[in-house]
Every structure is written in C-alpha cells, then in structure tokens.
Amino acid sequence: MRPFKSFQTPDMKVYRIYVLLALALTVSSAGCKKILEPNNDDHSTFNRVYDDPSFAEGLLITAYTLIPTNDYKYDEVATDDAVTNDKFSDLMKMATGGWSALSNPENVWDNCNKAILYINRFLDVVDTVTWKRTNPQLNELYNRRLKGEAYALRGLFKYYLLRNHAGYDASGALLGFPIYDKFLSSEADFSQPRASFSESVKSAYADLDTSLRFLSADYGNLSDLNELPPGFGTITDIGDYNTVFGDVTQQRISGRHARALKARLALLAASPAFNEGNNVRLWEDAADYTAGLLDDIGGVGGLDPQGAGFYLKQQVDDANLTSGDKKDIGEILWRRPIYNNHQREQDNFPPSLYGNGEINPSQNLVDAFPMANGYPIDAQGSGYDPAKPYDNRDPRLSLYIVYNGSTMKGQTIGTAAGSGDDAIDNLQNGTRTGYYLRKLLREDVNVNPISISDQKHYNTHIRYTELFLNYAEAANEAWGPDGRGSHAYSAKDVIAAIRKRAGIAQPDNYLASIATQEDMRTLIRNERRLELCFEGFRFWDLRRWKADLTVPVKGVRISGGNYQYFTVEQRNYNNSYMHYGPVPDKEIVKFHLTQNKGW
Structure with a gap:
C-alpha cells in the first residue's frame, strides 16, 4: 500500500512547526549524534529552543509524526485475512518466508527510540523555556500540558516497542527494551541492556500515570471556572485555560488517551504470549482499566x-x-x-472503478462472518447454503468486503472467472482471492483519471x-x-x-x-x-494469543455457478518463535543487545 504522507491539517496547525524543526535540527535514528552544532555563522543552533517556544515545541511535534498508527499499515496481508496483488510488497515477502532480523517490515524499534530521544530532549528543556513571557498563568499552563503530552507519548512508544519487539531470549527470560528516560548526548553509553518485560511494562505505566498529573481528560473550551477539571483549581481566567486546553488543542494526546493506552498495555501484558502461568490478576487489571473508560460513556x-x-x-x-x-x-x-485525499480508493477500488485492487480479503475472513441469525456458517441451525454463500449473511460482510455480485458506486462487481476487469483471472491487477476491500473506502470518491475527486478521510x-x-x-x-x-x-x-x-x-x-x-x-x-479488520490488529492479535500463524490463505474461483475454493498463498511462519518479533540485527551488533530466541 502507498500510505498517505501529509500530516498537516487546518485543525492541527501546530504540526507545521515540524518543517521548521527539520530544517534546523538533526538527530540520528539511534540518538548518537549531537544536535546540530554549526560553525559561527547565521544558522540556527539548539540554543534557539530556549528563545523560541515554537522551535522548542518542534521537538515534541516530531514525536507525533512518528506514531505508528498515523497510517493504516494493512498488515492483514501478512495474515490469514488477506493477500495483496502488489508483487513487490515487503509484507508479502515477510509472510511467505522472508521475515528476519535483517528484513522486518514490522520494525518500529528505530522510530520509537527516535521519538523517545526527541521526547527526552524536550523534557530536558521544557522547564527552562518561556512559553508565554507576558502571562505567567499561560506560561504555566503551556508547560503543564506539553509536559503531560511528552510523558503520554513516551508511554505510547514504549507500548509499541513491547508489542513489536518484546520476547523470550534463548535462556527463557522475557525481555522488553532498553529503558532510556533521560536525554543522552553523543558521548553517553547507549549500550544499555534490554530490561525485563515486567520492568518495561512498569516503565510505560509510570510515564502514562505521570502524564495524568498534568493533562486534562479531554480538550475543549469551557464556559466558566466552575467547569474546570480536577487539578486546575488555581486557574483564575477561563480564557487562559481555553487558550491552552481548549478547542484548539483537540487531537493532541490527552489524559483520556493516556488511560486508554494504559488499558491497551494491560491487555498486552495479560495475553498468553506474555502472561506466563495465566495470572488472572493481569486480566482483571486489563478489564478494570478499560471499564473505567467505558463507564465514562455510559x-x-x-x-x-x-x-x-x-x-x-x-x-x-x-x-x-x-x-x-x-x-x-x-x-x-x-x-x-x-484530510482530503483519494489515495486509499485509488489503491483499493476494483479495476473497473479505476482502482488497483491491492488488498484482497481472504475466503478465511469471509467464512468468519456468521449468518444473519448469528450462527457460524458451519453450525447447525445456521441455514447456510453453499450454492448461495452470500445470502442471509451478517450485514458486516457486505459493509466491509466486495464479493461477486456486490454493488459498488452503483456498478455490479463481477469477480467470477471471465467476468471482465474485476475477474479473478485478470492477472494485471485483479483480485487473487475473489474479493475486494470495501472497508475504509468512500464510494463518493472518484479515481477516474479524467475527473478525479477527493473526499474527507x-x-x-x-x-x-x-x-x-x-x-x-x-x-x-x-x-x-x-x-x-x-x-x-x-x-x-x-x-x-x-x-x-x-x-x-x-x-x-x-x-x-x-x-x-x-x-x-x-x-x-x-x-x-x-x-477491527483492516485496521492493523490481526497480525498482532494472532501473536499475543499464540495462535497458529501458518493457516494458508484461501480464495474462491467462481465459474459457471460453481464455487471452487483453493489456496492462494501459504503462510511461512515458525510457530516456535515467531509470535515475537525480532530486535533489528544492527542493534544487536552495535549495542550487543540480547536477541529474541530463534532470530
């Protein structure tokens, strides 16, 4: 998939600061090089962060640009839920036997540690930057919110390091990541060993809990001082609060987001891949943390x-x-x-609608949708008819997946053999499984090159x-x-x-x-x-559940009213160790870190 690139939108103007930062600062992916120290000329130096609040905030904004969920990864094509018709896909290579510590499309080690480096540098200077020289209360509010964001984001990146890279070493120890909670200069020793999984979880929890001391639960304008959230009782001007924590700040990380990340981390820690001995208390924690959020919405x-x-x-x-x-x-x-865009539709509309049809849902996933009466298709009482496999199915099937005879943009899509551009035997960019993606796509987008029209996403x-x-x-x-x-x-x-x-x-x-x-x-x-299909969960759910990773991807070839089911693509994973992703090989070589078993 070609991911959406831009991170700028009218409702988050502050993200434009990153452009300025990128021109003035450089930091290596491992965090070993100094911030720019140019010769005595008219270039910006790092000292500018103390004089220019927007420049200082750019350190934090850089971390925002590195959040793994900024784009949909579509790594379902590396599971039993889908394949891609992109013959050059790194995810396809990974799923069919090419996953290694040297070649890992699921590597977030570099970006997450880079983000943590920027956050640590920001926390190193946040208390010395004058955020609003003319108004001490505004200055304190900016300091408070930005510090809270930094801790919450650091907890977020630690979660992804655990999800993608935690695992057992050859001795049977469950390891997490090296804990860097202070900014390290180029002279510092970066060869810190990986902490245990439990220590890493505690470190992430500590960051998320610390963020809650500074952040409000939600951002948005308030009418008067009586509406101030807990912990803001010293505020004397509601206008100052709204300037920093009001509508303009929405979509920045908040206290409620930090609580959700803590609940998500608790579920990961309770899951079979990481919960040796099935400690029920860990499941109770995950349920309790999550329920607190759900109770807030009734x-x-x-x-x-x-x-x-x-x-x-x-x-x-x-x-x-x-x-x-x-x-x-x-x-x-x-x-x-x-944002306004048409790339998602360009990539995934069927060929007859001028799309590339890249993501092809599997027969496995189609079979997972029950009948409209709620019974699995293979259960007694389901009423499933093999001759009419799409009749009387769970409505989510037609909401998320295009199958033979589906209507899309007012046009019938035929995936059966010999049925035209969208047929399974269209070898150029037709479906490999007999299905196309519908979820996440807007049918009011037009990708016809003659009259392309974007829509909001x-x-x-x-x-x-x-x-x-x-x-x-x-x-x-x-x-x-x-x-x-x-x-x-x-x-x-x-x-x-x-x-x-x-x-x-x-x-x-x-x-x-x-x-x-x-x-x-x-x-x-x-x-x-x-x-949650096609939102980036299946790949990691299978791993945290320690489920079978080798289930082949099935498809259907429809010809003359007959449904012939076949294997589209094998899944070449090793269930003995590939429930845990590798630490990048270069980090093992450079810092002598312990690798996960099997890699």
Missing part, C-alpha cells in the same frame, strides 16, 4: 450505533471539528485530523469499539462469560451489544447458547476479527 449503552461505519461520509462529516459543536463522533476516542488511533472488545476479552478471561467483577456489564453483554449493532437478528440465540469461557473466547476473538 457503559454498554455508550456504544455508538453508527460506529461500524466510522469511515463513511456522514460519520466523517460529523467528526469535523472545524464545524458544529467541536465534539467528535461517539465511536472515536483518538484519531488523526481530517481520517485514520484512527483508538476507537471505542476496540475498547469494548478489549474489555470483553479481559472480562471473560478474568470472570467468565457472565461475570462482571465490580462492573455493571459482562463480556457477554458487550458482545451482545456489538452484534445487535451489526444487524444480527434478535433474539441472538447463538450468543445465548454460549456458556463456557472457552466458547466465549472463540466468539470474542471472531468478533474482534470482524469489527
């Missing part, structure tokens, strides 16, 4: 009725913070700013649907399908709400039949697979 009743189509026109228009009540839609906790960092599914998984492992702990809802309650929103016929008799923790686990994982 629990299960706060599930956004339109959340499954968060990328569609009405929802994107409603999420536009430059108009209306300045509040995001109910589905979104944190996202990228809105955004990428998500955290959706509430993810949090609901996180809670369901953790609550089931901690207390079983119907257990609630100290909360007002169970795992089954959450899944019931998600399936009802999806359009599963009510009453949901299949869900009602689920009685064991094991069966509920299977259902929760499947619902997660459907709801």
